Amino acid sequence: MKIAIIGAGNMGGAIARGLASLGQDMELAVANPSQPKLVALREYSSKIQTFTDNVEAANGADMLILAVKPWLIEKVLREIDAEVDLSSTMIVSVAAGVSLDDLASFMTEGEKRAIFIAMPNTAIAVRQSMTFVCHNANATAEQVAMVKTVFDAMGQSAVIEERQMTAATALCSCGIAFAMRYVRAATEGGVELGIYAHQAKDYVLQTLRGAVELLEATGNHPEAEIDRVTTPGGITIRGLNAMEAHGFTNAVIQGLKASK
Ligand SMILES: NC(=O)c1ccc[n+]([C@@H]2O[C@H](COP(=O)([O-])OP(=O)(O)OC[C@H]3O[C@@H](n4cnc5c(N)ncnc54)[C@H](OP(=O)(O)O)[C@@H]3O)[C@@H](O)[C@H]2O)c1
Incomplete structure (x- = not known):
């Protein structure tokens, strides 16, 4: 399985480090516009491949984790969607306040894509996050289990309905x-x-x-x-x-x- 993470900041960096420490056989690609965070990730683990080009990182990914600021999600997703076939890719956004419908609208044929929102808290940095996951109707049970496995590796995760996300965020992120x-x-x-x-x-x-x-x-x-x-x-x-x-x-x- 290939997991691509777009954005190597607090969230993206912590997820990359957590996944690299799992000891599982997976391809891990991280994209960020500037080098210093990428250098730190490469130094952390040789398993992490780094890119300054989002499209290159996302190419062939089974799971695409969007870890940029909320106002950049549309630009980043449109940019990748224009160049990469996302028809069998799980799209996972950790951005606060960007809905499943918003994410679908940022892609061509987005209504056909398996889309997830994952809401971790800052304890993801020490792999003790309480992370909530919701998804649209296209996500299969197997895909939901895969996304849950990724976030369980960084604490605990729970799959909830999108309508509960605001309450869950208040309870555990705030x-x-x-x-x-x-x-x-x-x-x-x-x-x-x-x-x-x-x-x-x-x-x-x-x-x-x-x-x-x-x-x-x-x-x-x-x-x-x-x-x-x-x-x-x-x-x-x-x-x-x-x-x-x-x-x-x-x-x-x-x-x-x-x-x-
Ligand atoms: N922090 C939290 O507690 C928390 C909790 C839950 C969810 N979230 C969500 O997580 C997301 C990321 O937050 P964060 O705290 O990790 O922010 P952050 O530390 O600022 O990280 C964002 C990263 O995205 C990079 N970036 C900027 N433009 C980009 C582009 N066009 N393509 C690819 N990467 C780009 C930035 O690179 P440069 O710095 O080099 O510009 C930065 O490394 C947000 O949407 C936030 O809502 C955060």
């Missing part, structure tokens, strides 16, 4: 910033309580790691795990209730809704 803000808030609270900032951040991160692993290992609802920590009349329930009195749950929900 959500990574919300999680970071919790880390910052908890760190600042720790400092006020008397812990050095750099230590407080490390302690918060390990506490969050523990919370994630507890929930994954037990399959419990978060509230069940909270019940295990909250001694009647104890300090944890006092802390939780103070947070709720200051609008914690509501602030998170309102933030997610504002991000849609």
Whole structure:
């Protein structure tokens, strides 16, 4: 299988590195207009072929991953479509705000193409992304499985309907910033309580790691795990209730809704 990635920035570069590390037999081509990011990719892995010409990179690709800024998607896709037969190519866009219909309209006979949107988050750089994938009706089950395999290799992926994409993006792409803000808030609270900032951040991160692993290992609802920590009349329930009195749950929900 040949995978071509157009754009070697944060997203395209992370996807290329993730795929190159898979150890699977695949041809990997990456295109970018300027050399420095391509040089870095070549240095990362000899499996990555690099091009400054999008058409050359896309030629013969089974999967074409478009990782340029949203406003460049139309230009880039039209340019490739004019020169390359995309009739049996899976078209995968990671651009925010570009719909499946938009992508089809950027190609001749686009209504016949297998088109996907994949929405990773920035943790793709450390292969811990939560990536959502949606597709049009032309995508076969086998093609959907192939796209999912690519993004599963860089964290976890879930196939959802396009209508759920905005909500999923708020939850997990914006959500990574919300999680970071919790880390910052908890760190600042720790400092006020008397812990050095750099230590407080490390302690918060390990506490969050523990919370994630507890929930994954037990399959419990978060509230069940909270019940295990909250001694009647104890300090944890006092802390939780103070947070709720200051609008914690509501602030998170309102933030997610504002991000849609
Ligand atoms: N970052 C995120 O958290 C995130 C999450 C989900 C989805 N996305 C989506 O991912 C896409 C890429 O975002 P990014 O953060 O990776 O942006 P980025 O770091 O700016 O990368 C975009 C790359 O595209 C290259 N490029 C520019 N014009 C091109 C052309 N005509 N042909 C081929 N490559 C071209 C740029 O090269 P030069 O720099 O050399 O000009 C740059 O390396 C966006 O559509 C964004 O919506 C991003």
